[in-house]
Amino acid sequence: MELAARTGTTVELSAGDELVVTNTHGRQVVDTWALSAEKPTRFLSAPHTWMHHGRLTIRVGDSLMDNTRRPLLSMIEDSSPGDHDMLIPSCDLARYRQLGVEGYHDNCHDNFFEALAAAGVEAPQFVPQPLNLFMRVPITPDGAFSIDSPLARPADHVRLAALEDVVVVLSACPQDLAPTNGVGRTPTGVAYEVIGRRA
Amino acid sequence: MELAARTGTTVELSAGDELVVTNTHGRQVVDTWALSAEKPTRFLSAPHTWMHHGRLTIRVGDSLMDNTRRPLLSMIEDSSPGDHDMLIPSCDLARYRQLGVEGYHDNCHDNFFEALAAAGVEAPQFVPQPLNLFMRVPITPDGAFSIDSPLARPADHVRLAALEDVVVVLSACPQDLAPTNGVGRTPTGVAYEVIGRRA
Numbered sequence: 001m002e003l004a005a006r007t008g009t010t011v012e013l014s015a016g017d018e019l020v021v022t023n024t025h026g027r028q029v030v031d032t033w034a035l036s037a038e039k040p041t042r043f044l045s046a047p048h049t050w051m052h053h054g055r056l057t058i059r060v061g062d063s064l065m066d067n068t069r070r071p072l073l074s075m076i077e078d079s080s081p082g083d084h085d086m087l088i089p090s091c092d093l094a095r096y097r098q099l100g101v102e103g104y105h106d107n108c109h110d111n112f113f114e115a116l117a118a119a120g121v122e123a124p125q126f127v128p129q130p131l132n133l134f135m136r137v138p139i140t141p142d143g144a145f146s147i148d149s150p151l152a153r154p155a156d157h158v159r160l161a162a163l164e165d166v167v168v169v170l171s172a173c174p175q176d177l178a179p180t181n182g183v184g185r186t187p188t189g190v191a192y193e194v195i196g197r198r199a
Numbered sequence: 200m201e202l203a204a205r206t207g208t209t210v211e212l213s214a215g216d217e218l219v220v221t222n223t224h225g226r227q228v229v230d231t232w233a234l235s236a237e238k239p240t241r242f243l244s245a246p247h248t249w250m251h252h253g254r255l256t257i258r259v260g261d262s263l264m265d266n267t268r269r270p271l272l273s274m275i276e277d278s279s280p281g282d283h284d285m286l287i288p289s290c291d292l293a294r295y296r297q298l299g300v301e302g303y304h305d306n307c308h309d310n311f312f313e314a315l316a317a318a319g320v321e322a323p324q325f326v327p328q329p330l331n332l333f334m335r336v337p338i339t340p341d342g343a344f345s346i347d348s349p350l351a352r353p354a355d356h357v358r359l360a361a362l363e364d365v366v367v368v369l370s371a372c373p374q375d376l377a378p379t380n381g382v383g384r385t386p387t388g389v390a391y392e393v394i395g396r397r398a
Contacts, residue, residue, distance in 0.1 A: 047288040089246040143255040
């Protein structure tokens with residue numbers, strides 16, 4: 001399936017399903033959330049994932065933990081150079097205002113709520129911290145960081161396995177005023193595929 | 200006011216009030232949240248604070264941002280060596296189960312909800328990522344981290360200024376199975392004072 005540039009979607013996974021997210025054109029960040037299908041106030045949580053692994057990075061083989069310390073997903077394959085951020089909040093209209101935008105601007109925050117509403121899935125009260133697939137955020141020893149152009153190449157992909165029934169939300173980040181999606185500042189679409197779906 | 204070891208409380212601040220949190224005995228971590236008094240789904244947000252400052256540390260003079268990118272609090276004074284973590288989630292019963300506890304164990308997660316309930320303040324659906332005052336979490340260049348014994352000394356304090364009306368929740372962290380509150384693993388109480396309260 002194609003996910004058009006600047007848009008979001010939900011992907012419902014049953015336990016055991018795998019989701020492949022492919023960076024069709026390269027350098028495109030994909031804000032990614034996962035909510036328990038049973039109880040959407042259980043969601044993929046960056047701090048609980050960091051705490052589980054004792055580091056701020058995720059690698060192939062890592063579980064992605066929810067806010068009750070249960071594993072929701074596992075990253076089982078990654079053909080990209082391995083940058084996946086969990087520190088930077090999803091872009092929102094307030095961020096684009098800071099960058100000088102006066103009218104509306106597509107943003108991952110709204111994509112999250114709109115994708116859930118379109119799927120009829122109950123949304124949490126606010127946007128959890130996303131897993132930003134392919135996003136490159138180098139951290140210096142003193143704790144400073146920058147948002148750099150991603151190293152992910154065309155056709156690089158990540159494969160996530162669902163450890164229980166989950167609703168994943170994907171947003172092809174529409175950031176075109178910073179190098180989040182490459183120095184060309186041209187957001188693109190990505191592709192995704194569900195493997196093993198029972199239905 | 201004294202905050203007893205292992206317990207939590209709310210502190211209501213009007214815009215302009217200052218809150219001083221004193222590490223009476225030293226080495227005690229204080230999980231700290233701030234919710235907008237007007238709308239408790241606006242809360243102090245670690246990722247939005249990091250993004251605002253471009254670093255994972257906070258210093259005197261820094262604003263503490265909410266999840267809509269508005270400043271809720273400002274850190275205006277800090278007599279401690281300056282370690283304040285925003286990466287580690289609050290301890291909860293699931294964490295103590297991992298550490299071998301079979302019965303109940305006091306925890307910051309429950310302290311958060313119990314303190315808000317006792318004050319009659321509407322709680323969000325889940326516990327936001329806290330600001331862990333005095334918590335020492337060194338990060339290595341490869342992104343690994345550890346939870347070390349705090350360097351905060353007896354009587355070290357932090358002063359926070361409220362930039363709007365907020366409800367602060369404080370929890371004297373009851374962690375006694377890890378060096379979070381010092382190698383002695385003996386949680387203690389702390390003290391807090393509100394300055395400039397209009398009432």
